Amino acid sequence: MSYSATSQVTVTCHADAMQVLSKPQLFSNQVSQHISVPNGMDDEQHQTYRQLIEPFFSTTAIAQFQPACVALVERQVTALIDHADGMTIDFITAFARPFALDIQWLFMGWPDDYKPLIQAWLQAQQQAQRRQDKSAMVMLAAEFEQHIATLAKLAQQQSQPTVMRQLTELRIHGRALSLAELTSLIRNWTVGELATITASVGIITGYLAQHPQLQQQLRNNDLPLRESIDEILRIHAPLPSNRRRTRCPVQLAQQELPSGTPITLVWPEIQRDAAVFPQPLTFNPQQNAAHNLLYGAGVHVCPGKPLAQLELETFTRILLEQVSCLELAGQPTWSNYPATGFSSLPLRLSA
Structure with a gap:
């Protein structure tokens, strides 16, 4: 853990991260002046809003979505192979x-x-974030809210019970979600997940391209797919960081922190802490699974975990089924913090 002159605490140790994640009574998720449903909420408020969204990621809901997910992945992997069989492509842009x-x-x-x-x-938002253009980000936030308002109206006119339509029908304390609440929830689901799913798909594919033996083990079902994916994403974290704030004076890593201290959990370093993962860059899912914090821990563990697992497992399985040769075709480029994953990944693949 580091403690800067500006009172910003950076957590890079697994044990410190577990203390932060497991003690929400000491470490708050309310770190922004803007509403964040339910990520940036604490205590009963967090529980109330989280109970609203958990049914969207239930076993039943994920099973209902699975056939459409499989069909989409099959179409897109087939199209990728048809377009790029034997060619060099930038996998991030192409897929x-x-x-x-x-x-x-x-x-x-x-x-x-x-x-x-x-x-x-999304392109405008990413450019504004890279420039740290706060005025542009404010304007883009308002624009996104208008997009959600339009999509909500369209969903209400549909006869199909889509997720979007179901979100517009949610009730909390006897009322419908406000536009601000609905926008915040959807922004966390979509905008946040777009970055992590993009990063995760690239990281998994890049790792497999560099480890042909692992490719074959997974094709032969010699290793469990889910645990293997989680381990790859432990080695190369798809999420750069999360934030917290102390709710009262606390001690963390033998350091006394006053109430209101901002804390940043740096996942790439936490997930490679040698005190917990003795060989942090070595693929060893059986040894490391119990301590893997890919989806967080505690009351704020990622509610969308079942959906992410379905998408990543389906993608990886179908890719390995349809591709017999997957290899690097150049030097990959990693994104700069606070982004993560590859910004470019030159690959060559063959059916």
Whole structure:
């Protein structure tokens, strides 16, 4: 743990991270002046809103979504092979980014003709974040809210019970969610997940391209797929960080922290802490699974974990089934913090 002159605490130790994650009475998720449903909520408020969204990720809900997820992945992997069989491609541009968008679009049940507007918004948002252009980000936040308002109206006119329509029908304390609440919830689901799914798909594929023996073990079902994916994403974390704030004076790593101290959990370093993972860069899912914090821990553990697991497992399984040769075709480029994953990943694949 480091403690800067500006009273910012950076957590890089697994034990410290577990203390932060397991003691919500000491470490608050309310770290922004803007509403964040339910990520940036504490205590009963968090529980109330989280209970609203958990049914969307239930065993039944995920089973219902699975056939559509499988069909989409099969179409997109087949199209990738048809387009790039034996060729060198940038996998991030050619597959990872469009796949992350399409799978989230499918899950939400949004109309396809609205996709270009959201794509343009995402590009503008990413550019504003890179520039740290706060005025642009404020304008883009308002624009996103208007997009959600339009998509909510469209969903209410649909006869199909899409996820978007079900979200507009949610009730809390006897009332419908406000537009601000609905926008915050959907922004956490979609915008946040787009980055992590893009990063995860790229990281998994890049790792497999560099480890042909692991590819074959997974094809032969010699290793459990889910645990293998989780271990790859422990070695190369798809999420850069999370934030917390102390709710009262606390002691963390023998350091006394006053109430209100901002804390940043740095996942790439936490997930490679040699005190917990003796060989942090070595693939060893059986040894490391119990301490893997890929989806967090405690009351704020990622509610969308079952959906992410379905998407990543389906993608990896179908990729390995349809591709016999997957290899690097150049030097990958890693994204700069606070982004994570590959910014480019040159690959060559063959059916």
